[in-house]
Amino acid sequence: MLKKILKITLIVLLVLIGVAFAAPFLFKGKITELAKKEINNSLNAKVDFADVNISFFKHFPRVALGLEKLQVVGIDRFAADTLFAAKNIDVAVNIMSVIKGGEYKIYSISIDEPRIHAIVTKDSVANWNITKPDTAAVAAGNNKPFQLNLQSYTIHNGYVKYDDASSNMSSEISGLEHSGSGDFTSDLFTLATKTSADAVSFSYGGVPYLSKAKTIVDADIQVDNKTNKYSFKTDKVALNELKLTTEGFFQLVNDSVYNMDIKYDAPSTDFKNILSLIPAIYQKDFASIKTSGKALFNGFVKGTYSSKQIPAYNLNMEVKEGFFQYPDLPKPVKNINFSVKIDNPDGITDHTVVNIPHGHIEMDSDPFDFRLLVKNPVSDMFVDAAAKGKLDLSKVAQLVKLEAGTRLSGLLDADVSVNGNMSAIQKKQYEKFNAAGNVNLNNFFYASKAYPDGIKLTTLLASFNPRNVTLSNLAGQYLKTNFTANGSIDNLLPYALQNQSLTGLLNIKADQVNLNDWMGTPADTTSKTVAATAPFAVPANISFIVNAGVDKVHYDKIDMQDLSGALIIKDESVSLSNIKTNLLDGSMNVSGSYSTKLNKKKPDISLTYDVKNFDVEKTFNAFNTVQKLMPIGKFLSGKLSSQLTFTGKLGEDMMPDLSSLTGNGNLLLIEGFLKKFAPIEKLAGLLNIKELESFSLKDVKNYIEFANGKVMVKPFKVKVNAIDMEIGGVHGFDQSLDYIINMKVPRALMGDKGNAFVNNLVSQANNKGVPVKLGDVVNLKVNMGGTITNPVLKTDFKQAAGSLADDLKQQATDFAKAKIDSAKKAVTGAVKDTIASLKKQAVQTAGEELKKQLFGKDSSNADGKKNIGESAKGLLQNLSPFKKKKPADTTQHQ
Numbered sequence: 071m072l073k074k075i076l077k078i079t080l081i082v083l084l085v086l087i088g089v090a091f092a093a094p095f096l097f098k099g100k101i102t103e104l105a106k107k108e109i110n111n112s113l114n115a116k117v118d119f120a121d122v123n124i125s126f127f128k129h130f131p132r133v134a135l136g137l138e139k140l141q142v143v144g145i146d147r148f149a150a151d152t153l154f155a156a157k158n159i160d161v162a163v164n165i166m167s168v169i170k171g172g173e174y175k176i177y178s179i180s181i182d183e184p185r186i187h188a189i190v191t192k193d194s195v196a197n198w199n200i201t202k203p204d205t206a207a208v209a210a211g212n213n214k215p216f217q218l219n220l221q222s223y224t225i226h227n228g229y230v231k232y233d234d235a236s237s238n239m240s241s242e243i244s245g246l247e248h249s250g251s252g253d254f255t256s257d258l259f260t261l262a263t264k265t266s267a268d269a270v271s272f273s274y275g276g277v278p279y280l281s282k283a284k285t286i287v288d289a290d291i292q293v294d295n296k297t298n299k300y301s302f303k304t305d306k307v308a309l310n311e312l313k314l315t316t317e318g319f320f321q322l323v324n325d326s327v328y329n330m331d332i333k334y335d336a337p338s339t340d341f342k343n344i345l346s347l348i349p350a351i352y353q354k355d356f357a358s359i360k361t362s363g364k365a366l367f368n369g370f371v372k373g374t375y376s377s378k379q380i381p382a383y384n385l386n387m388e389v390k391e392g393f394f395q396y397p398d399l400p401k402p403v404k405n406i407n408f409s410v411k412i413d414n415p416d417g418i419t420d421h422t423v424v425n426i427p428h429g430h431i432e433m434d435s436d437p438f439d440f441r442l443l444v445k446n447p448v449s450d451m452f453v454d455a456a457a458k459g460k461l462d463l464s465k466v467a468q469l470v471k472l473e474a475g476t477r478l479s480g481l482l483d484a485d486v487s488v489n490g491n492m493s494a495i496q497k498k499q500y501e502k503f504n505a506a507g508n509v510n511l512n513n514f515f516y517a518s519k520a521y522p523d524g525i526k527l528t529t530l531l532a533s534f535n536p537r538n539v540t541l542s543n544l545a546g547q548y549l550k551t552n553f554t555a556n557g558s559i560d561n562l563l564p565y566a567l568q569n570q571s572l573t574g575l576l577n578i579k580a581d582q583v584n585l586n587d588w589m590g591t592p593a594d595t596t597s598k599t600v601a602a603t604a605p606f607a608v609p610a611n612i613s614f615i616v617n618a619g620v621d622k623v624h625y626d627k628i629d630m631q632d633l634s635g636a637l638i639i640k641d642e643s644v645s646l647s648n649i650k651t652n653l654l655d656g657s658m659n660v661s662g663s664y665s666t667k668l669n670k671k672k673p674d675i676s677l678t679y680d681v682k683n684f685d686v687e688k689t690f691n692a693f694n695t696v697q698k699l700m701p702i703g704k705f706l707s708g709k710l711s712s713q714l715t716f717t718g719k720l721g722e723d724m725m726p727d728l729s730s731l732t733g734n735g736n737l738l739l740i741e742g743f744l745k746k747f748a749p750i751e752k753l754a755g756l757l758n759i760k761e762l763e764s765f766s767l768k769d770v771k772n773y774i775e776f777a778n779g780k781v782m783v784k785p786f787k788v789k790v791n792a793i794d795m796e797i798g799g800v801h802g803f804d805q806s807l808d809y810i811i812n813m814k815v816p817r818a819l820m821g822d823k824g825n826a827f828v829n830n831l832v833s834q835a836n837n838k839g840v841p842v843k844l845g846d847v848v849n850l851k852v853n854m855g856g857t858i859t860n861p862v863l864k865t866d867f868k869q870a871a872g873s874l875a876d877d878l879k880q881q882a883t884d885f886a887k888a889k890i891d892s893a894k895k896a897v898t899g900a901v902k903d904t905i906a907s908l909k910k911q912a913v914q915t916a917g918e919e920l921k922k923q924l925f926g927k928d929s930s931n932a933d934g935k936k937n938i939g940e941s942a943k944g945l946l947q948n949l950s951p952f953k954k955k956k957p958a959d960t961t962q963h964q
Contacts, residue, residue: 115153115200116143132162132177148189148197157183179223190234194377199325220254237380237419242271243285252293261291261300270309275447277412277424279385282349283309298322305337311346311356312367313338327376336367341392341406343367354471355396363392363406373417380419385412401468405432420448433469436461444567446491451567456487463514473518480514480527486534492564500536505563507534514546523549538562538574549587553580565611573613580618585625605673605724607642607666614639628653628692635660642667654692656683656709664720671722678715686710686742698728698803699774699781700737701858708742708767716776728803732777739770749807749854749861756863757815757850758824765790772797779803792816799854807861809854814847831865 123136142154159182164175189197228246232239245268252261269282288306293299303317318332336343341363346352351359366388373381392406408429414422424444431438438459445452464479472478486507494502509532517524527546532539539562544555557576564570616637623630635649643665650659662677681689689710690696690703697703699714716733720726744750745764754762772786785798793816799809817825828848856862 112202113142113200114202115145117141118143132164135161135163137161142200144197144200147191147195151187151189151197152185153187153197153200155185156181177221179220180226181224181228182226184225184228186228186230188230188232190236190377192235194236196326196377201325222249222251224249236377237274238276239274240272242269243267244269254293254295257295259293259295261293263291264288275419275422280309280347283347285309307334309347310343310352312336312343314367318370323374327374329374330381331370331372333370334368336365339364339366341365341389342394344387344389345392345394351394351470358397359394360397360402361392361394364390365392380414380417382417383412383414385410387411395469396471399468399471401434401465403431403433403469405430405437407431420446422447433461434465436465447567451492452490453492453563453567454489458485460484475517475519475522477515477517477524481512482514483510484508488534488563490536492567495536495561495564503536505534505536508532509534541576549584551580551583553578555579569611571611571613575615575617577617578619580620582622583620583624585623605666605671605720605722607670608639608644608664610642612639613641623651626692641665653684654681654688655685656681656711658682658684669719672727673720674717675720675726676717680713682711683740684710684712686739695726695731699776701801701805702744702747705747706739706742706744709740710742711738711740712736729779734773734775736771736773739767741768742766742770748859749809749863752861752863753811753852753854756824756827756865758821758827759793759815759819761791761793761819783809792819801858805857805859807854807856807858811852811854813850813852815850816847817844818846820848835866 118141119137120139121137123134123138125134125136137159138157140154140156140159141152143149144151144153160180161176162178164177187197225246225248228243228248230241230243230246232241234240246265247267248263248265250261250263253259265285265287267285270280270285271278271282272280286306286308287304289302289304292301294301299319299321301319305313305315307314307316314334314336316332316334318330320332321329323329340361342359342361344365344367345359345361346356366386369383369385371381371383373379375381386409388409389406393402393404394406395402408426408431411425412422413425422444424442426440426442429440436459438457438461440457440459441455443452443454461482462480463482466472466478467476484507486505486509488503488505490503490505494500509530511527511530514527514530515524525546525548527544529543529545530541531543532541534540538558538560540558541556544553546553555576555578557574559572559574561570561573565572616639618633618635618637620633621631623633630651630653633649633651636647638645638647643663645663646661648659648661651657659680660677661679663675665674668674686703686706686708690700690706703710712735714733714735716731716735718726718728718731718733743764743766750762754760767788767790770786770788773784775782775784780800780802782800783798785796788795788797794814796812797809799807801807801809817828820828828844828850832844850865853864854861855864
């Protein structure tokens, strides 16, 4: 009996163990299906995960459910943004709920390597508002099978980035470790949390309040689930070496509205703690730095945060008699005295005041004094600021530790001051705004890992007045380029403080520029991999003219001499105006544009050029666009002149999208020699005429049009010895051929083989009932197909002496239709892009008007309407019949 009982017991245990091992596979499909169903029913987003893992042992007696490589990607305007991603999410649930399929009770959650990117647009749309309304969930049959009995959660190695364009606020957290435990089932309980982060940054209004601070926060939070209120009080907060005490509460009113009342204070008065907030100093042997001085740091945040308002806030920081010195450096930084107060009493942005009434610092024995007062930043910003001091930059390395390989020297002398309201500058009432001073920098040199060759400025002299900053003298050297410059920068303060348009003029002269070095391009691109360059977005708020003159420019394999012209940066576009240079044994005049206004990833380009006396062989090898437009150039030598206009787009690799190029122009071969051109060589062999294998040409001009990857060459005439030829047709960027050649060939030039070939053609024609009589000159029609490297020739006498234009009529019709279809496609794309841009501007303008009503802001609503009008006008000007004729484009030598 005992044996039987033991045997039965053993069998039961084995069966139970077997079921425990098999259960993850038995229930895996059910859990995976349920997870995806619930997610899809609940979210307006693209959600995906690699796998679902189930274990009965990891959290026994509970079941461990794991999601691997979860991703939540936005839709519509956030389609390119990943809101949330995690390497793994582990959840502990009730075992019986898995078996019975009832309510799934969650007891713990662990998230490994989460990546969160939260975005708020200028028109206050948040990318995390992706949950569907409850009614939608109910309609989808959602019985809410999940119940939260949470007792603990953890986050490991997290990354959080927050970008709020509506309030000009951003934050970044990396290396986040966080855990919390408590009875989440209770209406009122204590949540014990531990938090640390390798680097925390926070900026608001363009001001960096925190930069890469190592952060620790341990706090017991009183959670009131009925009111969604979280109250806390703790003295275990550290930002680098700065210890803080903080207390208050944070309350979730709804998904987008939060109430808060938080106070913070630094109980320590040691200057070293404040000094630790400077990343460059904290990261360089901070523990061994000698310091002295007193400090004060406190503030609060109180009120409501939503898309329509921000809470009131206050920050006070003061340093007295600050001093620090690295033990292995000879010079100290001393007499550091300053106070900073940032105050917003009611959450209205226009009521913010930033005040630094005095600031003083001495580097060795060189004093530097400064002050700053900013008021009414929205309606009519008032600025009162000044800075004065001299600094020997070579002493910086004796004061603070620089990154290995960094060298710095030069003498800086600055004395500048500004006082007045921004409206005075905007209205050009310069007498109501005071701005004066000079900045003088001599013998400046800077080198680092990023700039190993160094940047040298022999002289920089700038003067300030209410109208502009005048750069009267700038001379220096970079990457073996010696340059001088002068000019002026207008609207600098409104640009820096209010993000208004920056305007200016700069005149630059240089002796030589090696663009391969400037762009980081290897000299031998055939043997090294060159990283693709992504398109750069042209800023919307810059209107700048650069007049340049360079004695010599080297780019790729091209050498240019005496380059001159203007670069115009405006309206999210860069225009080349009247660029002149000598290269390839000839001269070139170029105008064009590069624009990211409609599409940041696929910029629009246009180019018009006029080249004279170019060496054909050098031109073909230098420009890949010429290789596509004129493939015969590979087999030509001689001189070439050309005028060409085209428009198109660049791809994301900054190379022209050949299928988008549309244009026309002409090619004039002044004199040249053709040899080893397979189609003509094959024709020469067919007719047994050695004179066609290689021959000289002079004053051959043809006109071309191109679109959709095809080039149409209009009929042109060539005479080779006594042979008259008229040539025309189409070739593709893919090297395909579709040409017709009408020839008048003297029979005397053809040998026995050639005449036998012609006689055979006559016999074939006569057999088909087509009477052909040959004289001393044979009229031949040659249809040339295939490709440049493998041509296919067909010949006959039919209509041989007819008009080539008639022969090509259908071909020209097909080409024109394809070009129209391409233009329609481009116009449709432009309309879509512009309408999207207009919608965005309209929403933004409405948002600005709302802010005006809420915050007393002197809105730029009129400017918004003006921008919308200008965008619509620009669209009309680019659509036929409104489009004006103007030079076409591209910004690269292709």
